[in-house]
Each structure stands twice: as structure tokens, then as C-alpha cells.
Amino acid sequence: MAVEAKKFADEKRHRGEEVLWTKEFPTDLVREVADKGWFGVLIPQEYGGVNAGATGCCIIAEELSRVCSALANVYCMTFFGGTEPILKFGSEKQKKRWLPRIAKGTIAGICITEPYIGSDAANIETTAKRKGNVYIINGKKRFTTNVGIADIYLVYAKTSEKPEDMAKYQHLSAFIVEKGMAGFSIEKVNELGGWTGLPNGYLDFENVEVPVENRISAEGAGWRIMMEGLNFERTLFTAGMLGPMREAILYAVGHAQRRVQFGQPTIDAEVNQFKIADMIAGYETSRLLVYYAAYLTDLHINAVLHATIAKLYASETYEKLLSTAIQLMGGDGWTKFYPIDAFLRDAKVNQIGAGTSEVMRMILYRQGLRAMREDLRFPHRQLHEKLKVPISTTKPARITEVNEQTLLGMLAENYQVNPGLYMSWEDIKERFERVDYEQLNLLLINLEAKGLAKLYRDRKGNIALARATFEGLRKAKPREAYRWFPDWISREFIF
Numbered sequence: 001m002a003v004e005a006k007k008f009a010d011e012k013r014h015r016g017e018e019v020l021w022t023k024e025f026p027t028d029l030v031r032e033v034a035d036k037g038w039f040g041v042l043i044p045q046e047y048g049g050v051n052a053g054a055t056g057c058c059i060i061a062e063e064l065s066r067v068c069s070a071l072a073n074v075y076c077m078t079f080f081g082g083t084e085p086i087l088k089f090g091s092e093k094q095k096k097r098w099l100p101r102i103a104k105g106t107i108a109g110i111c112i113t114e115p116y117i118g119s120d121a122a123n124i125e126t127t128a129k130r131k132g133n134v135y136i137i138n139g140k141k142r143f144t145t146n147v148g149i150a151d152i153y154l155v156y157a158k159t160s161e162k163p164e165d166m167a168k169y170q171h172l173s174a175f176i177v178e179k180g181m182a183g184f185s186i187e188k189v190n191e192l193g194g195w196t197g198l199p200n201g202y203l204d205f206e207n208v209e210v211p212v213e214n215r216i217s218a219e220g221a222g223w224r225i226m227m228e229g230l231n232f233e234r235t236l237f238t239a240g241m242l243g244p245m246r247e248a249i250l251y252a253v254g255h256a257q258r259r260v261q262f263g264q265p266t267i268d269a270e271v272n273q274f275k276i277a278d279m280i281a282g283y284e285t286s287r288l289l290v291y292y293a294a295y296l297t298d299l300h301i302n303a304v305l306h307a308t309i310a311k312l313y314a315s316e317t318y319e320k321l322l323s324t325a326i327q328l329m330g331g332d333g334w335t336k337f338y339p340i341d342a343f344l345r346d347a348k349v350n351q352i353g354a355g356t357s358e359v360m361r362m363i364l365y366r367q368g369l370r371a372m373r374e375d376l377r378f379p380h381r382q383l384h385e386k387l388k389v390p391i392s393t394t395k396p397a398r399i400t401e402v403n404e405q406t407l408l409g410m411l412a413e414n415y416q417v418n419p420g421l422y423m424s425w426e427d428i429k430e431r432f433e434r435v436d437y438e439q440l441n442l443l444l445i446n447l448e449a450k451g452l453a454k455l456y457r458d459r460k461g462n463i464a465l466a467r468a469t470f471e472g473l474r475k476a477k478p479r480e481a482y483r484w485f486p487d488w489i490s491r492e493f494i495f
Contacts, residue, residue: 034105
């Protein structure tokens with residue numbers, strides 16, 4: 001498959017460059033991709049596909065993106081808006097109804113973003129109200145890719161206003177809305193800074209009647225469908241960045257080998273060699289991240305961390321790499337006579353689509369801390385018996401007697417081994433042999449009331465962190481207990 005896809009991209013590269021000039025959607029290329037069965041890469045054989053998994057999808061997407069973004073993105077968006085959600089959450093009847101059509105080239109779109117709602121997808125305003133055997137959908141969607149050329153659209157809409165459903169994220173549902181349904185129309189087609197030739201725009205829903213059998217999974221399952229599809233979406237979306245990166249290296253190297261300045265090819269300049277080295281490293285690292293995320297997906301392992309890292313790293317590397325390629329090519333790189341200019345114009349959307357870079361960092365922070373929880377467990381610290389300096393230990397001294405004095409002593413010891421840091425609730429609790437929440441809470445409050453401890457409370461008002469005050473340190477231990485000096489300091493300087 002990889003060999004055939006590369007051969008296709010090599011042979012159709014010229015057609016992709018035509019699209020950059022004409023801005024016409026490449027229907028012929030889409031038809032050829034469909035004839036090769038590549039729209040069915042993720043689809044099992046019983047539904048007309050070839051079942052090559054997420055890895056197979058990424059291989060095709062990487063090569064198609066070398067041809068032009070319009071071809072690669074119409075391909076990828078069909079998986080996001082049709083194949084993956086139907087395959088994962090659709091009923092058997094829905095799979096038999098839509099998957100064979102997609103495998104033969106039926107294009108799909110995904111409708112999440114609205115005029116007033118972007119990354120905050122939980123607050124979608126488009127509504128779907130059930131009336132007998134149909135849902136009546138009203139609202140608008142924007143930045144919908146494949147608008148007009150897609151036959152089916154995965155639409156997320158609000159089906160409940162109940163606070164309890166919204167609190168549980170069970171207020172959204174997912175529907176397949178088909179082109180031609182009454183009241184379903186295109187409101188506007190965008191003029192984008194990139195993705196030349198690929199229709200993207202606004203959709204309007206005015207009392208659109210959608211049969212109940214077009215709802216994917218149960219009512220209220222929309223958020224789950226959306227979230228569980230994001231890892232695959234980000235992985236495949238990122239695979240579509242790899243092709244232009246490779247093309248950029250190809251053109252930059254080829255140009256530098258053939259451009260002579262100051263009596264030598266520009267590739268002989270060490271500064272340009274360093275640029276090329278960085279480009280290769282960025283591309284190969286991005287590729288490793290993408291295909292590892294795809295590998296985990298194919299093993300049915302939650303790839304949220306790795307898909308997010310791939311999306312964030314590759315999208316930001318892409319922009320730097322394309323900019324570097326143009327710098328290497330000089331004025332030629334900035335002309336539209338090479339496709340590098342068009343690839344660079346696609347760069348910014350890579351940091352916005354399928355989740356902005358800011359959202360990726362939010363996810364990485366939350367999921368990363370969760371995934372690395374054991375690796376990031378802060379070590380216990382204690383004074384070395386002879387050296388009297390702080391060291392880490394896996395077996396801290398346990399305290400059997402629980403009272404204000406022992407607790408204050410613990411806080412004082414923390415001052416000695418972690419100066420400037422509070423102790424967390426877990427730090428304190430783990431040092432005692434046996435202690436219950438209420439007892440420990442009361443002891444800390446009493447120390448605070450006496451001015452011996454400083455407490456930090458979380459948003460819910462619960463004690464999260466604690467430390468001794470200066471008065472608490474004095475009460476816990478004599479002044480000499482805190483004093484320590486390295487051997488090299490002259491004692492005549494100590495007062």
C-alpha cells in the first residue's frame with residue numbers, strides 16, 4: 001500500500017500543482033483515490049473495505065498530502081465525519097447503510113464549530129428536538145470542510161437543556177444529515193488563506209427533519225462520540241502534514257544543490273547544511289510521533305497523550321520547516337512557481353484545526369500529569385543522619401503518635417529538607433502510621449488558629465497544602481536544630 005501510494009503521489013504531483021492555480025476542486029483525483037479503495041482503508045471487508053487500520057489511513061494521507069491539501073483533507077475529513085464514528089458507534093444497520101458507500105468514495109463532513117462556538121464544543125447551540133420519529137434540527141455550523149461536495153455530514157446538536165444532563169455531558173447527540181434534506185443548505189463558502197481548492201463554509205439548518213435512525217448511538221452520547229474520535233482525528237490530521245514537510249525538504253535540497261552563489265552551490269554553505277539537518281530532524285521526529293500514535297490506536301490503546309503530542313509538535317514544526325525551506329530557496333521559494341508557497345499558507349490552519357495548539361497544551365498538561373502520575377510522585381525527603389543534608393528516600397520515618405506537636409515537628413522538618421515548599425495533604429498523611437481525615441483536618445486548623453501553621457485551601461475550601469510559620473518553626477525546634485554550614489566556610493564568618 002505504501003509503495004502504491006507513493007507512486008500515485010509522484011505521478012499526480014503535477015495535477016496538484018494545477019489545482020493551486022485553478023483553485024478547482026480535484027474531483028478526478030478523488031475518483032481515482034476511491035477507485036483504488038483507499039476510502040475503505042479503515043473499513044472492514046464485510047462492509048466493502050480493506051481494514052488496514054489507522055496506520056494504513058496515515059500512510060495514504062501522508063502521500064496524498066504531497067499532491068495537494070485539497071485531496072488530502074477531503075480524504076481525512078471523510079474519516080472524521082463518516083467512517084470512524086459510524087464504525088465505532090453506529091448500529092449494524094447504519095454500518096451496512098453507509099460504510100459500503102464511503103468505501104466507494106462517498107464524501108463526508110463533520111460539523112462541530114459554530115459562529116459563536118469553537119474550542120468550547122460542549123456549549124454547542126444548534127438544537128435537535130425530537131418529534132415522533134424525527135429530530136428537528138435548527139442552527140448553524142461554520143468552518144465545515146468538504147461543504148457542498150460531501151453527501152453526508154456528522155452533525156453535533158444539543159438534545160437536552162437539563163442542567164443534570166449538561167453537568168454529565170449528556171446533552172449532545174450526533175446525527176448523520178444527508179445532502180438534499182429539506183431546510184439543510186449552504187449559507188456561505190469561505191475564502192481561506194490556504195487549503196486551495198477545498199470548499200469550506202457555513203451550513204444552515206432550518207427545521208431540518210432527520211430520522212431517528214440517523215442518530216448515531218443513544219441520545220446524549222454526542223460528547224462521548226466527539227471525544228473518543230479526537231485521538232484518531234488528530235493522528236490522521238497530523239499525517240497530512242508529513243507530505244508537505246517531505247516535499248519542502250526535497251525542493252530545498254534540490255534547489256541548494258543547483259543554485260551557485262559566491263563560486264559554490266549554496267548547499268556547501270555550512271549554515272544551509274545546518275538548516276537542512278534541522279528540517280530532516282523535524283520531519284522524522286514528527287513522523288515517528290504520528291505513526292506511534294497510529295500504532296497505539298490499532299492496538300486499541302488510548303492514544304490521547306501521543307496523538308496530542310504528535311498534533312502539537314508536528315503543527316509547530318511544519319511552520320518552521322516550511323519557512324526554512326523558503327529561506328533556503330530565497331526569492332524562488334516565495335514565488336508561486338514552486339508549491340512550497342502554498343504549503344506554507346496551509347501552516348497556520350494546522351495549529352487551529354483538530355484542536356488548537358493552546359488546547360493541545362491544556363490536554364497535555366492534564367493528561368500528561370495523569371499518565372505520568374507514578375513517575376512524577378514527589379519523593380520523600382529527610383535529613384541524612386551523619387551529613388545533616390536533605391536526601392530523598394522511599395522509606396521516610398513513620399510517626400505513630402498523632403498530635404499537634406508531632407504534626408508541627410513534621411512541618412518543621414519539611415522546612416529543613418524542602419525550604420520554601422508547603423507539604424501536601426498526601427505528604428502529611430503518608431508520614432503518619434494511622435490518621436483519619438477529620439483528625440488531621442482539626443489538628444491543622446488548630447495550628448493555624450494559633451499562628452503556628454499557614455494553610456492553603458483549594459477551590460472547594462479543603463485544606464490542600466500546609467507549612468509552619470516562623471513562630472511555628474521556633475516552637476517546633478530550637479534555633480540550633482536549623483543551623484548548618486558547609487565545611488569550606490570559615491567559622492570566623494559565622495555569627
